[in-house]
Amino acid sequence: MSKIIIVGHPDSGLTQIEDQLFRYGMETPNPSCRDNLSAVEVIATICKAMQLPNVNEVTNLSDYKQHRPEPVWDDHLLDLMRCNLKHEFWGWADSQALFLLDCLIDLNLELTFILVYDTPKNALLNPCRGLKSSIAENVSQEKLDHWTAYNAALLHFFLRNQKSCLLVNSKGVQLAEEKFFSLLEARLNRSLQVSQNEYQAEFSPRAITHSSIDDSAIDNLLDGTLHLSNLPSHWAAEDFFANDAESFIMGHYLSQDSPSQQIYEELEASSDLSSAYNDALPSSSAEAAWKAFLKQRWFTSQLVGRMYKDRQILTSEIQRLTENQTSLRNMSRSKEEKLHQLHEKLLELSLENSKLKQPSALTGAPERVMAQLNYRLGKIMIQQSKSLIGLLRMPLMLLKEKRNHDEMQIESYNEILPPLHEYADAHLAGDVIKNHLSYRLGSVIVDNSKSFFGWLIMPLSILTQIRRFRKQRAKIASETTNHHQSED
Numbered sequence: 001m002s003k004i005i006i007v008g009h010p011d012s013g014l015t016q017i018e019d020q021l022f023r024y025g026m027e028t029p030n031p032s033c034r035d036n037l038s039a040v041e042v043i044a045t046i047c048k049a050m051q052l053p054n055v056n057e058v059t060n061l062s063d064y065k066q067h068r069p070e071p072v073w074d075d076h077l078l079d080l081m082r083c084n085l086k087h088e089f090w091g092w093a094d095s096q097a098l099f100l101l102d103c104l105i106d107l108n109l110e111l112t113f114i115l116v117y118d119t120p121k122n123a124l125l126n127p128c129r130g131l132k133s134s135i136a137e138n139v140s141q142e143k144l145d146h147w148t149a150y151n152a153a154l155l156h157f158f159l160r161n162q163k164s165c166l167l168v169n170s171k172g173v174q175l176a177e178e179k180f181f182s183l184l185e186a187r188l189n190r191s192l193q194v195s196q197n198e199y200q201a202e203f204s205p206r207a208i209t210h211s212s213i214d215d216s217a218i219d220n221l222l223d224g225t226l227h228l229s230n231l232p233s234h235w236a237a238e239d240f241f242a243n244d245a246e247s248f249i250m251g252h253y254l255s256q257d258s259p260s261q262q263i264y265e266e267l268e269a270s271s272d273l274s275s276a277y278n279d280a281l282p283s284s285s286a287e288a289a290w291k292a293f294l295k296q297r298w299f300t301s302q303l304v305g306r307m308y309k310d311r312q313i314l315t316s317e318i319q320r321l322t323e324n325q326t327s328l329r330n331m332s333r334s335k336e337e338k339l340h341q342l343h344e345k346l347l348e349l350s351l352e353n354s355k356l357k358q359p360s361a362l363t364g365a366p367e368r369v370m371a372q373l374n375y376r377l378g379k380i381m382i383q384q385s386k387s388l389i390g391l392l393r394m395p396l397m398l399l400k401e402k403r404n405h406d407e408m409q410i411e412s413y414n415e416i417l418p419p420l421h422e423y424a425d426a427h428l429a430g431d432v433i434k435n436h437l438s439y440r441l442g443s444v445i446v447d448n449s450k451s452f453f454g455w456l457i458m459p460l461s462i463l464t465q466i467r468r469f470r471k472q473r474a475k476i477a478s479e480t481t482n483h484h485q486s487e488d
């Protein structure tokens with residue numbers, strides 16, 4: 001049985017090497033039998049129990065000292081091993097395992113350690129991984145300190161346990177894959193095979209130059225920028241990366257950080273598979289860097305210009321849609337007012353027609369209902385709601401109408417009128433007038449004004465009554481239209 005754990009700085013490319021090993025037949029470990037934890041979760045659980053920091057937050061070598069957990073935690077590791085006895089070749093990648101490498105050695109688990117490192121350049125190119133500083137607070141130096149501390153601890157472990165380890169440069173593995181797997185076969189004492197065409201089809205020079213950046217994300221970004229700028233693809237890639245400027249600046253910056261360069265040189269000197277080319281201090285001429293910077297600035301200006309034009313177009317479109325929405329809202333209000341006026345006119349015609357049909361009978365029920373306080377208050381509300389000034393005057397007008405009604409009630413106190421049902425046009429009062437919006441709104445005011453709670457819910461009651469009226473009117477209109485269509 002062959003067991004592998006791949007350990008390296010989070011920006012070292014250890015997951016790419018893990019993927020390569022999967023293609024060569026390495027299996028993903030089964031979860032632990034007792035707690036159903038993956039291999040990574042087992043390491044994380046032990047680190048958490050020992051209150052060890054996250055590797056992404058450590059910048060001092062002294063914080064990377066090896067730890068020996070309590071014996072009770074050994075059972076978690078042994079349980080993981082027991083659940084993978086049927087695997088002939090299995091393993092996983094885990095940066096956090098750096099704290100427990102001595103523990104894994106002491107348990108005699110017969111693990112092979114693949115220790116992965118890469119140039120400090122990638123630590124600067126990659127986004128921040130949980131570091132405390134912001135970009136404005138010297139985050140570059142903090143990232144270099146993080147890289148230096150981690151890889152120094154990795155190198156110290158390798159020098160003490162070379163028989164159980166392979167120390168490899170991730171770029172060296174990509175460029176000399178056959179050599180890497182030859183070394184691994186010798187260390188594992190087993191043959192490893194994979195379809196060479198499948199792997200090389202996924203390999204590209206850009207993956208080496210920018211191994212720390214996800215290729216699919218770059219491709220998507222470049223596709224978007226090309227669409228905006230209408231530039232040829234090779235121009236966009238060259239101007240986007242500005243490789244010469246990046247190399248020049250990175251070379252000068254890293255040359256001033258001797259600890260990281262010293263650790264990288266020691267790693268390369270001790271490595272079983274070092275980088276096939278010297279990228280410890282990438283350098284370009286100042287002239288090439290300046291030209292790359294100018295091209296990147298021009299490329300950026302093209303994008304900004306295009307984005308500004310698109311913003312203007314979007315702003316104009318939003319303004320046009322807003323104006324259309326306002327116009328439609330005004331048209332809707334105008335149609336509602338016309339429908340209300342038409343409804344009032346139809347009511348007047350209906351009353352006149354009723355009088356003409358029954359001249360000798362007792363009539364006037366609609367007028368009596370329209371003289372009631374309910375109808376008069378609702379009519380005032382509708383009339384005053386057509387303008388802002390009317391809305392402001394509405395409370396005063398309603399109060400004035402209430403006083404006028406009270407005075408009329410006092411004057412006609414002794415007047416005895418017949419009941420409404422004795423009128424020939426009583427059906428108009430009940431079916432038409434009382435269903436009119438004016439009467440319904442006035443009824444809400446009269447009913448709700450009788451209690452304190454009624455005053456509180458009066459606005460909601462008014463809105464509810466308006467919605468009901470509109471739904472009833474829409475239903476009647478729909479039924480009328482269907483009736484006319486059936487007659488045709």
